[in-house]
Amino acid sequence: AAAPTVLLVEEGAEALIGRKLDEAALDRLAKVCAGACRPIDDKRGTIEFSRKVAGVLAGRAAQTAYARAGGK
Incomplete structure (x- = not known):
């Protein structure tokens, strides 16, 4: 597990929004x-x-979302 709960990484979104993928x-x-x-x-x-x-x-995930949104 990457964290005990789901994380929203807003800085991650900022790394992509308005930029070329x-x-x-x-x-x-x-x-x-x-x-x-x-x-x-741990053992994993x-x-x-x-x-x-x-x-x-x-x-x-970003590449998949981009492709599904009509990107190449």
């Missing part, structure tokens, strides 16, 4: 989301791994 924007989103999560170190993975996964999943 390019590698730089996705990198910024990943860093912001990774920094916002509060994972624990380390804190570092969980933060990395949170950033990757945020980027994938």
